[in-house]
Amino acid sequence: MNRFAELLDRLSYEPGRNNKLRLITQYFREVPDPDRGYALAALTGTLSFKHAKPGLIRELIAARVDPELFALSYDYVGDLSETVALMWPRTPTSSSIKEPPTPHPSPPLATLAEGGEEVAATPSAPLPPPLQRGGVGGGGPLPDAGQGHNKPPPPTLTEVVTTLATLGKAELPAQLTHWLDELDETGRWALLKLVTGAMRIGVSARLAKTAAAALGDKDAHDVELIWPGLIPPYLDLFAWLEGRADKPANRDAAPFRPVMLAHAIETDDFATLDARDFIAEWKWDGIRVQAVSGRDDDGNIIARLYSRTGEDISKSFPDLLPSFQLPGAIDGELLVLREGRVQSFNVLQQRLNRKSVTPKLMKEFPIHLRAYDLLADNESDLRLLPFVERRTRLESFVAKLDDPRIGLSPVVPFHDWATITAARADPAAFGAGDDAEAVEGVMLKRRDAPYLPGRPKGQWWKWKRDPHIIDAVLMYAQRGHGKRSSYYSDYTFGVWTEGSDGDQLVPVGKAYFGFTDEELIQIDRFVRRNTTEKFGPVRHVVHEPDQGLVLEVAFEGLQRSTRHKSGVAMRFPRISRLRWDKPPREADRLETLERMLKTEKVH
Amino acid sequence: MRPQDLLVPTPAGLCCRLGGFHIDPVRPVERALITHAHSDHARPGHGTVLATQETLDMMRLRYGDNFAGRTQAIRYGETLRLDDVSVSFHPAGHVLGSAQIAMTCNGLRIVASGDYKDAPDPTCEPFEVVPCDVFITEATFGLPVFRHPDAAPEVRKLLDSVRLFPERAHLVGAYSLGKAQRVIALLRTAGYDAPIYLHGAMESITHYYESRGIALGELRLVKDIKKADLAGTITLAPPSATSDIWTRRFPDPLTAFASGWMRIRARARQRGVELPLVISDHADWDGLTATIKATGAGEIWVTHGEEEALVHWCKTQGLAARPLALVGYGEEDESASTGGEDAA
Numbered sequence: 001m002n003r004f005a006e007l008l009d010r011l012s013y014e015p016g017r018n019n020k021l022r023l024i025t026q027y028f029r030e031v032p033d034p035d036r037g038y039a040l041a042a043l044t045g046t047l048s049f050k051h052a053k054p055g056l057i058r059e060l061i062a063a064r065v066d067p068e069l070f071a072l073s074y075d076y077v078g079d080l081s082e083t084v085a086l087m088w089p090r091t092p093t094s095s096s097i098k099e100p101p102t103p104h105p106s107p108p109l110a111t112l113a114e115g116g117e118e119v120a121a122t123p124s125a126p127l128p129p130p131l132q133r134g135g136v137g138g139g140g141p142l143p144d145a146g147q148g149h150n151k152p153p154p155p156t157l158t159e160v161v162t163t164l165a166t167l168g169k170a171e172l173p174a175q176l177t178h179w180l181d182e183l184d185e186t187g188r189w190a191l192l193k194l195v196t197g198a199m200r201i202g203v204s205a206r207l208a209k210t211a212a213a214a215l216g217d218k219d220a221h222d223v224e225l226i227w228p229g230l231i232p233p234y235l236d237l238f239a240w241l242e243g244r245a246d247k248p249a250n251r252d253a254a255p256f257r258p259v260m261l262a263h264a265i266e267t268d269d270f271a272t273l274d275a276r277d278f279i280a281e282w283k284w285d286g287i288r289v290q291a292v293s294g295r296d297d298d299g300n301i302i303a304r305l306y307s308r309t310g311e312d313i314s315k316s317f318p319d320l321l322p323s324f325q326l327p328g329a330i331d332g333e334l335l336v337l338r339e340g341r342v343q344s345f346n347v348l349q350q351r352l353n354r355k356s357v358t359p360k361l362m363k364e365f366p367i368h369l370r371a372y373d374l375l376a377d378n379e380s381d382l383r384l385l386p387f388v389e390r391r392t393r394l395e396s397f398v399a400k401l402d403d404p405r406i407g408l409s410p411v412v413p414f415h416d417w418a419t420i421t422a423a424r425a426d427p428a429a430f431g432a433g434d435d436a437e438a439v440e441g442v443m444l445k446r447r448d449a450p451y452l453p454g455r456p457k458g459q460w461w462k463w464k465r466d467p468h469i470i471d472a473v474l475m476y477a478q479r480g481h482g483k484r485s486s487y488y489s490d491y492t493f494g495v496w497t498e499g500s501d502g503d504q505l506v507p508v509g510k511a512y513f514g515f516t517d518e519e520l521i522q523i524d525r526f527v528r529r530n531t532t533e534k535f536g537p538v539r540h541v542v543h544e545p546d547q548g549l550v551l552e553v554a555f556e557g558l559q560r561s562t563r564h565k566s567g568v569a570m571r572f573p574r575i576s577r578l579r580w581d582k583p584p585r586e587a588d589r590l591e592t593l594e595r596m597l598k599t600e601k602v603h
Numbered sequence: 604m605r606p607q608d609l610l611v612p613t614p615a616g617l618c619c620r621l622g623g624f625h626i627d628p629v630r631p632v633e634r635a636l637i638t639h640a641h642s643d644h645a646r647p648g649h650g651t652v653l654a655t656q657e658t659l660d661m662m663r664l665r666y667g668d669n670f671a672g673r674t675q676a677i678r679y680g681e682t683l684r685l686d687d688v689s690v691s692f693h694p695a696g697h698v699l700g701s702a703q704i705a706m707t708c709n710g711l712r713i714v715a716s717g718d719y720k721d722a723p724d725p726t727c728e729p730f731e732v733v734p735c736d737v738f739i740t741e742a743t744f745g746l747p748v749f750r751h752p753d754a755a756p757e758v759r760k761l762l763d764s765v766r767l768f769p770e771r772a773h774l775v776g777a778y779s780l781g782k783a784q785r786v787i788a789l790l791r792t793a794g795y796d797a798p799i800y801l802h803g804a805m806e807s808i809t810h811y812y813e814s815r816g817i818a819l820g821e822l823r824l825v826k827d828i829k830k831a832d833l834a835g836t837i838t839l840a841p842p843s844a845t846s847d848i849w850t851r852r853f854p855d856p857l858t859a860f861a862s863g864w865m866r867i868r869a870r871a872r873q874r875g876v877e878l879p880l881v882i883s884d885h886a887d888w889d890g891l892t893a894t895i896k897a898t899g900a901g902e903i904w905v906t907h908g909e910e911e912a913l914v915h916w917c918k919t920q921g922l923a924a925r926p927l928a929l930v931g932y933g934e935e936d937e938s939a940s941t942g943g944e945d946a947a
Contacts, residue, residue, distance in 0.1 A: 010878075012868065013872065013876065013877050013879060015877065019768070023767070026767060066915075066916075066919065068912075068915055069746070069916065072746060072912045073746050073747055073748045076746055076748065076867075076909070077748055077867055079868070083748060086749075086750065086866065087747045087748050185750070185752070185866075479846055479875065485875050486846060486848050486849070486850045486851055528848075537873065537874070537875070
């Protein structure tokens with residue numbers, strides 16, 4: 001557990017993706033089975049322990065420490081698991097004893113013993129006896145007991161996971177207490193994060209699998225493909241990655257297939273392309289998914305929903321799974337449909353990343369799959385067929401399913417590039433109708449393209465609609481992380497609005513990319529020379545009508561927000577240009593954004 | 604005699620009228636007794652300064668020869684009479700030369716401990732318990748969530764990281780008086796014998812430590828080294844420098860920070876620290892409470908830090924306690940050119 005805790009601890013501070021990978025891979029290399037397998041399960045979110053709730057943790061600590069000291073500490077630390085981990089009282093067996101550094105003239109030994117008595121008697125004193133210092137190492141209850149002898153070893157990760165899997169609710173408090181007594185601060189923190197399921201250390205399941213794959217110089221994709229057939233602690237996976245065994249077969253009835261991706265089209269590309277070779281579809285602003293179903297050995301239908309990277313996201317969409325009644329694999333877009341109308345991404349987002357999927361959530365955000373490709377139909381793999389043939393198979397497959405939750409993504413008819421240019425500019429007028437607000441451009445797919453994994457050249461093109469652009473004024477700047485830690489690279493920008501005493505700037509968003517390295521150096525220099533105040537890591541940058549820096553900000557969409565003073569929040573904002581030429585007074589106004597909001601009909 | 608007849612908090616700092624002196628005054632005074640050389644405790648411009656030789660030497664290094672009208676050095680354990688009060692200095696274990704100041708008058712003894720720690724430190728005299736009636740304690744880490752681990756495993760974390768990321772430069776933020784030298788000494792104890800690099804602001808104090816017989820191994824100034832040659836090295840720098848333009852001279856710098864504050868995750872993240880090292884020159888909660896008990900004092904005055912929790916704890920132990928609400932300690936601007944050493 002301690003080695004796992006050390007990994008979580010280190011990951012929680014590491015901002016860089018590659019460095020996170022190194023740390024995780026290193027862990028997998030050093031730690032033997034089955035611990036590392038359970039670690040992989042924990043990092044991929046495969047484990048869940050239903051009985052451990054924050055309320056229980058609170059009860060455990062309340063019984064052990066002075067409530068006022070707990071309140072002051074919790075207030076200071078701001079995180080329950082962390083507060084509990086840090087202030088959990090040391091028991092005689094879990095605290096090491098350091099000799100005081102100097103001979104002390106007082107108090108006599110009798111006082112020491114008395115102090116020890118008091119500790120036991122008063123819950124408000126979570127302390128070792130006076131002058132005996134705790135540490136992370138082991139130690140006995142007596143000063144002359146050898147380090148680490150009388151102490152039971154802290155639990156291994158495997159012990160924790162396997163015990164929790166079988167433990168009843170009533171036994172949990174005593175078991176947790178026991179472990180908390182045995183672990184050090186970091187170990188306790190990791191244990192509490194693990195059992196309450198709130199890891200939040202910035203590691204996705206994908207990243208963890210990538211790190212495991214790196215152990216055998218494999219691609220994350222290879223792991224993803226066999227993942228559905230694997231179960232913790234993944235002994236077969238590690239054996240294969242270390243070259244000790246063959247690749248585990250994916251005997252899964254509903255396996256993921258690597259997805260095909262599109263290139264962004266540039267204006268120049270059209271000159272070399274013939275419109276007659278292509279089929280056009282709307283590019284939906286939803287979540288790309290793959291819906292797969294198959295029959296297991298007993299003939300039962302197994303259905304799964306995968307993300308574009310192959311993560312199994314079935315659990316989040318229990319309302320959609322029963323619709324996949326026919327064996328096959330659909331490539332499509334996840335959308336929220338209300339009264340037959342596709343809702344914007346903002347609405348879909350409220351359905352995503354929820355810890356629990358409640359009936360209310362499912363009712364309020366009815367989920368829908370808009371299908372645009374068919375990779376398998378019953379037993380036959382269709383991926384090598386030309387797109388135009390797959391499309392025909394898809395149409396009859398969707399018709400056969402005959403389910404309101406699964407619809408066909410329509411083809412946009414066109415005969416030349418001018419037509420599709422016009423359709424992209426105004427989807428509503430070219431057949432998208434009321435769904436137009438969920439359209440973020442058009443897709444152009446070669447009629448003869450097979451379904452190829454990855455991003456093959458010249459087969460699929462995406463042509464996104466132009467982003468919205470506004471001119472905003474830089475208001476605050478914050479330093480970045482990692483390589484950017486010495487640069488002011490996170491910018492809060494604002495637009496003008498009528499205030500109580502004339503025009504004032506109100507913040508409307510934050511952006512930390514879009515600029516070149518050269519531009520970053522320029523902005524950094526500007527920030528340093530024009531700081532009016534500092535609040536910790538944040539600099540207040542001059543923003544007056546005739547003094548300041550105007551940033552051209554590009555963004556994909558806008559939604560109302562109660563969290564922002566301005567009442568609006570941007571989707572995917574980035575700095576598209578630096579307007580050194582423009583005085584701040586000429587930057588955009590909040591009214592401009594409010595008008596956009598109206599035309600977007602965002603909910 | 605009541606304690607407040609001997610010592611009172613004033614805007615200039617703790618004042619002993621009977622002895623005609625202030626302790627660690629934040630404003631210029633006639634006669635100042637200074638616990639240690641950190642700049643929030645040791646300020647220039649006093650008439651006479653009484654302190655340990657090390658504290659005086661380091662004040663001179665920082666503020667120049669004219670930092671005070673007159674100076675007088677006092678040894679640990681030596682007793683001096685100042686008007687009606689006898690005064691003695693005792694090791695505080697905080698940094699080199701740091702002292703607690705004991706004042707005795709008419710059988711009443713007050714100990715002002717300044718900043719202190721009871722954990723081992725190879726770069727200074729260990730803390731000594733001074734029995735007294737009133738004990739004035741700091742409360743920088745005066746919450747039970749602050750329990751500093753042993754320093755050795757923290758230093759091992761740093762060395763493990765250097766091994767795992769040999770192409771990156773490791774920058775360790777550390778206050779330039781005390782913490783930096785302690786971290787270097789700990790690295791040497793852990794067997795690290797490669798050159799250790801220093802930010803220019805640490806040069807003079809570090810050389811002073813060496814001149815007092817504290818062996819720190821081979822040290823080099825960063826400014827003389829080419830960027831590529833700093834891969835895989837360890838550099839000590841004032842905390843403010845580790846997130847400043849200065850770091851651009853390093854290849855893919857990894858930021859560490861050696862401080863008791865690093866116990867709290869949010870604190871480390873706010874500063875963009877990737878490798879927090881919980882190494883503190885202040886007593887942790889267990890150290891504070893154990894020390895308070897060991898002094899045998901019946902009355903505790905609590906200053907700079909988390910006074911509320913410590914005062915509460917004292918009361919649960921049947922000790923009279925009050926916060927002093929002194930201003931001006933532990934609040935030094937870290938971006939001062941010398942590198943702040945406000946706390947930790």
